[in-house]
Amino acid sequence: MRFLKSFYIHNSFFWYIAILSACFVFSFWFTVLYPIAWLLTMLLAALFFFDCYLLYATEGIFANRHLPQKLSNSDLNPIAIEFETRYPFKTFISIIDELPVQFQKRDFEYSSSLLKGEKQVFDYTVRPVDRGEYVFGNLNIFASSPLKIVKRRYIFQNDQMVPVYPSIIQMQQYDFLAISNRLSEIGLKKIRRIGHTQEFEQIKEYVPGDDFRTINWKATAKQQHLMVNQYQDERSQPIYSILDTGRVMKMPFNELKLLDYAINATLAFSNVALKRNDKTGMISFSKNIETFVPAIQKLTHLNTIMEKLYNITTEFTDSDFGLLYAHIKRKVTHRSLLLLYTNFEHISALKRQLPFLMAIAKKHVLVVIFFENTELEQLIATDAEDIQTIYHKTIAEKFSLEKKLMQKELQKHGIQTILTKPNELTINTINKYLEIKARGLI
Known part of the structure; x- marks a missing residue:
């Protein structure tokens, strides 16, 4: 069951099937295509099992979602997803992060490719408009090899709760x-x-707008330019x-x-x-x-x-x-x-x-x-x-x-x-x- 839950067919596989179907259809008129179509079918079957072996022979994808301790209401809050591959080949991935239900966003997807041993970070922002508890669901990553016949689903960090506080x-x-x-x-x-208390703070240079009644004449004579007393x-x-x-x-x-x-x-x-x-x-x-x-x-x-x-x-x-x-x-x-x-x-x-x-x-x-x-x-x-x-x-x-x-x-x-x-x-x-x-x- 664990294998079946992680096993998905890549979209490209259906294009391969469509091409094979076309070959069988045209072989009705062009008989030379009939054996070629069967040869391509057996080749696709072999590649199918080989692709499964490539993806399931090892745990190849590792990812981590970095959430702040608190989200800020009405602001754009940054969220980072860090991921890496340990497959010995170029890996194509698709990230689907299950955002909290409050955002009502069901089309979140990010696609990328990773070379052998490469690490990447994907940053995005969310803007909550209600205070309360926001629960992030599964972080789903679908990995596929260059053959693009099957995909393996990885699941990380289910049910992370973050409170949304005032801004x-x-x-x-x-x-x-x-x-x-x-x-x-x-x-x-x-x-x-307009007015001030009598708690003295410092002497500073006069700037337009200062109360002229606060001019300190002794300090002015020493500095050769207007100085005023500043009050707290x-x-x-x-x-x-x-x-x-x-x-x-x-x-x-x-x-x-x-x-x-x-x-x-x-x-x-x-x-x-x-x-x-x-x-x-x-x-x-x-x-x-x-x-x-x-x-x-x-x-x-x-x-x-x-x-x-x-x-x-x-x-x-x-x-x-x-x-x-x-x-x-x-x-x-x-x-x-x-x-x-x-x-x-x-x-x-x-x-x-x-x-x-x-x-x-x-x-x-x-x-x-x-x-x-x-x-x-x-x-x-x-x-x-x-x-x-x-x-x-x-x-x-x-x-x-x-x-x-x-x-x-x-x-x-x-x-x-x-x-x-x-x-x-x-x-x-x-x-x-x-x-x-x-x-x-x-």
Whole structure:
């Protein structure tokens, strides 16, 4: 049974059979072909058994699939397959990797050829769009000799499980830049400093945009050019990322739910805040308070946040903002920066929750983050060519205007807002954080 499970006929064999069949058919008219056809048949039979001997005389193929310990959600994750041959002849191989069912890809195949004793590495990428456990099935390698009559199937590494976590790659992208204060290099706008604390850090050369009130005249006289005192931002301030896991966050964008964008942004932002010595925590809620992680200033605290984010799922219910207000009032006792990731499609939905948001904003610095509907923006940008398209554009412009009105309504009540495209969420969130820190609002 083991032999039968590994034994396959090569596609070329059927071409050989077709040629033999044609010879027998034409021998009806050309009798000289009849003995030639039988001679070719016996030769093919001999080569068939010889090919089986070549492939099964020894274990000739060895392969290994290299998977990372964790896959990063919404990112291209590299996977490597290393393989080698120990056959004493040129080997033709076909690799079929059984990808996790979440990818819904059933046409994965890679073909190559190996010389005697040669090693090769095949790299490919996968992009998961859901968090959870991903199980890779068999790594199948079909080997054939230069005769290409039969194929032998090799199976390696069955059922390898890899968890898919929030975007670790995105978090690492901002990690080094956060340490070196170079966040503006990846498109984050530079925030002009409006105020500062009195914690002295260093004396540096004056650059346009520095507060002229911080000029150090003694150092300026010594160096013969303007020098200014630089002050540190106040540190160890509590910051909470609040995730709405209700049905409004199930809306998809580029195969990813809005909640997953918020989760990826929370992880990247928490890492940046911790590197800048602030305390970070997290709350997720819908009908109930599902997760509460108190704000702590430890780099190891990021692992706790990551594990909590890994297990968050969206619900199909409306979220209870009144419950959120009560929980914050009870558990978050110090003035904090609260980043609320949610979404409002209609201004009436915002007005229902506005009293609770205003109550939260009285004690804390609240930033409400919600999303632009990018499909509507694309529809608005297209030219209208008929009456139906005009109707669609008019309705789309109405919904787009409502988003801007909601932003104005929140700002009117002293609530900070971010209206962003899903793919720009992380950048805009860190921008707002830097702006609030520079302005000394917390």
